[in-house]
Amino acid sequence: MSTFYLTTPIYYVNARPHLGHACTTIMADAMCRYRRLAGDRVYLLTGTDEHGERIAQVAAAAGKSPQAYADEISAVFRETWRRLGITNDDFIRTTEPRHRKVVQEVLQRLHDAGEIYFGEYGGWYCYGCERFYTEKEIVDGKCPDHQTALTFVKEKNYFFKMSKYQAWLIKHLEDNPGFIQPERYRNEVLGFLREPLQDLSISRPRSRLEWGIPLPFDDQYVTYVWFDALLNYYSAVADPENPKTQGLWEHVEHVIGKDILKPHGVYWPTMLKAAGIPLYRRLHVHGYWSLGGSKMSKSIGNVVEAFQLTDKYGHDAFRYFLLREMNFGLDANFSEEAFVDRLNADLANDLGNLASRATTLIAAGGAVSQVAAPIEPGDREIYVTATETKSLVAHAMGEFAFQKALAELWSFIGAVNRYVDTNAPWALAKDPAKRRRLERVLCTLADSLGFLGIMLDPFLPDAARKIREALGQSAPPALEAAVVGRLTSVPRVTKISGLFPRVDTKAPAATLAPPGRGPGEGASREGAGGDGGKIAITDFQKVELRVAEVLAAERVPKSKKLLKLSIRVGEETRTLVAGVAEHYEPGDLVGRKVVIVANLQPATLMGVESNGMVLAAEHGGTLSLITLDRDLPTGAKVK
Numbered sequence: 116m117s118t119f120y121l122t123t124p125i126y127y128v129n130a131r132p133h134l135g136h137a138c139t140t141i142m143a144d145a146m147c148r149y150r151r152l153a154g155d156r157v158y159l160l161t162g163t164d165e166h167g168e169r170i171a172q173v174a175a176a177a178g179k180s181p182q183a184y185a186d187e188i189s190a191v192f193r194e195t196w197r198r199l200g201i202t203n204d205d206f207i208r209t210t211e212p213r214h215r216k217v218v219q220e221v222l223q224r225l226h227d228a229g230e231i232y233f234g235e236y237g238g239w240y241c242y243g244c245e246r247f248y249t250e251k252e253i254v255d256g257k258c259p260d261h262q263t264a265l266t267f268v269k270e271k272n273y274f275f276k277m278s279k280y281q282a283w284l285i286k287h288l289e290d291n292p293g294f295i296q297p298e299r300y301r302n303e304v305l306g307f308l309r310e311p312l313q314d315l316s317i318s319r320p321r322s323r324l325e326w327g328i329p330l331p332f333d334d335q336y337v338t339y340v341w342f343d344a345l346l347n348y349y350s351a352v353a354d355p356e357n358p359k360t361q362g363l364w365e366h367v368e369h370v371i372g373k374d375i376l377k378p379h380g381v382y383w384p385t386m387l388k389a390a391g392i393p394l395y396r397r398l399h400v401h402g403y404w405s406l407g408g409s410k411m412s413k414s415i416g417n418v419v420e421a422f423q424l425t426d427k428y429g430h431d432a433f434r435y436f437l438l439r440e441m442n443f444g445l446d447a448n449f450s451e452e453a454f455v456d457r458l459n460a461d462l463a464n465d466l467g468n469l470a471s472r473a474t475t476l477i478a479a480g481g482a483v484s485q486v487a488a489p490i491e492p493g494d495r496e497i498y499v500t501a502t503e504t505k506s507l508v509a510h511a512m513g514e515f516a517f518q519k520a521l522a523e524l525w526s527f528i529g530a531v532n533r534y535v536d537t538n539a540p541w542a543l544a545k546d547p548a549k550r551r552r553l554e555r556v557l558c559t560l561a562d563s564l565g566f567l568g569i570m571l572d573p574f575l576p577d578a579a580r581k582i583r584e585a586l587g588q589s590a591p592p593a594l595e596a597a598v599v600g601r602l603t604s605v606p607r608v609t610k611i612s613g614l615f616p617r618v619d620t621k622a623p624a625a626t627l628a629p630p631g632r633g634p635g636e637g638a639s640r641e642g643a644g645g646d647g648g649k650i651a652i653t654d655f656q657k658v659e660l661r662v663a664e665v666l667a668a669e670r671v672p673k674s675k676k677l678l679k680l681s682i683r684v685g686e687e688t689r690t691l692v693a694g695v696a697e698h699y700e701p702g703d704l705v706g707r708k709v710v711i712v713a714n715l716q717p718a719t720l721m722g723v724e725s726n727g728m729v730l731a732a733e734h735g736g737t738l739s740l741i742t743l744d745r746d747l748p749t750g751a752k753v754k
């Protein structure tokens with residue numbers, strides 16, 4: 116059994132939890148759940164960072180003491196993680212005595228060892244980041260992170276001799292390529308280290324800031340917030356009397372967002388080295404979420420409260436979206452449309468439909484204690500796919516590549532959905548001579564659902580539990596048991612319905628409406644008067660239909676359904692997003708003349724602004740674009 120100790124950053128209590136915080140915490144949680152499934156000893160730490168200038172400032176602005184303010188917001192974080200189903204083993208606060216004690220011990224040790232000296236420094240300081248910026252890092256005279264003006268600060272302080280460790284750290288990074296991952300962030304840190312490394316100011320004068328841990332060797336100073344905060348990872352497990360945390364430190368790994376790479380990639384390892392504490396094993400760095408292209412941060416103001424969306428669409432769906440949509444290490448863009456798109460396509464359609472039709476079929480077929488029918492190649496293919504999926508997921512999780520792990524699981528779900536279509540158990544059920552074959556098919560389906568009930572647990576904990584419960588499994592899930600092909604019976608199951616209800620998008624459709632809510636149908640409902648659902652000609656005339664020519668077409672990244680079209684309408688060229696990617700290749704459309712709704716309000720779909728809607732007819736899953744039977748110029752009116 117291996118030991119895995121994972122930490123999230125500790126979050127500042129100057130703002131309430133938002134999507135960015137939730138993303139890191141959910142990633143850490145999914146990883147820990149996966150490692151628990153694998154049978155490892157796992158410990159997950161999160162918490163709040165409560166000292167420093169910015170906390171003191173917001174507390175003062177709210178007319179509260181910093182401690183009262185920190186108590187309040189820290190409790191909100193704790194409660195948020197509870198509601199999101201985060202399985203943290205501890206929640207540390209930097210105002211706790213256990214933390215303060217360790218910080219002071221480490222400071223004293225470094226001071227005694229001559230690693231800390233008193234000196235004066237002047238430099239450009241960002242109050243938001245609570246750090247100095249070097250000339251090279253400053254962008255247009257502003258903080259690169261907050262885009263706010265920097266202040267020149269000159270004062271006497273205590274300094275940690277960080278510069279002394281520059282050569283050592285470079286060598287450590289070169290000798291240990293996995294120390295910081297993905298590799299681009301290791302390279303970024305090596306990039307910082309190409310410039311001379313400064314010593315680190317680790318104190319703030321009390322005359323300016325009271326809210327911090329006093330230096331044990333000079334009570335006129337408090338500890339710099341980063342020096343204090345980083346030590347939380349260690350102070351949480353440093354109590355030799357606590358059996359729960361013994362032997363954890365040597366296994367520590369951190370997950371952070373890219374904004375705090377420098378403190379974690381440079382300050383922290385040099386601090387540990389100087390203090391004689393073993394280094395962390397790996398640092399995992401993820402990218403940033405932006406909203407409509409602009410970075411999300413509390414100071415910029417476009418914050419999403421995590422709960423607004425979790426409450427609206429459910430915790431599992433929210434967790435799934437964050438894990439599936441972000442390539443670990445790269446930035447991602449958040450939009451409610453993209454969220455709903457994934458929810459409908461991956462969760463409601465692929466997984467939800469599979470769970471519901473498989474359990475319905477198995478329940479109708481009834482339990483069988485011993486399945487005697489021979490195994491056919493199609494059955495074996497599912498067994499093999501499951502084994503391959505399991506090892507691909509293991510590999511992806513080894514790299515924190517949640518998106519890849521989920522893509523693999525979804526390709527297994529696709530394979531099982533196709534297995535159902537090919538074997539048509541509903542048809543087998545009608546023919547008594549095919550009863551044995553039916554039993555084999557149902558056994559494979561139950562087995563596949565059992566596999567998903569385990570494998571999905573880290574990513575969709577509630578749904579995975581429902582699947583296991585439907586199969587009558589009450590034991591805690593274990594990776595060991597995720598094998599398809601061993602089951603020799605058909606269990607009694609309870610039907611699953613509405614695992615992920617489809618979200619009907621009420622917003623004005625800028626693309627083809629989903630089946631059943633086609634443009635004609637939508638218009639007639641909305642415009643219906645008292646005349647048996649009929650509309651007046653003036654209602655119809657509000658819709659401006661025009662001929663347009665497709666100039667270029669490409670897939671919208673990360674969307675199965677959407678194509679981005681560049682179209683000409685008369686003199687004008689526009690971008691339009693059409694939900695036709697499952698029916699037409701981009702190349703099929705270029706040069707075609709189609710009919711569009713030209714006067715729709717713009718809407719953003721998966722980050723692309725759409726200006727209009729292409730018309731198509733749909734029947735039984737087949738889609739056909741409305742085209743012209745005689746050539747007419749673009750812009751021509753359709754009436």
Ligand code: MSP
Binds near residue numbers: 371
């Ligand atoms: N208190 C420090 C961390 C100290 S750790 C010893 C801090 N706190 S924070 O509240 O600002 O949280 C920063 C972290 O929140 C980021 O590293 C990242 O994990 C997460 N995110 C905040 N905004 C984010 C996005 N827009 N996108 C993704 N994650 C983001 O820094």
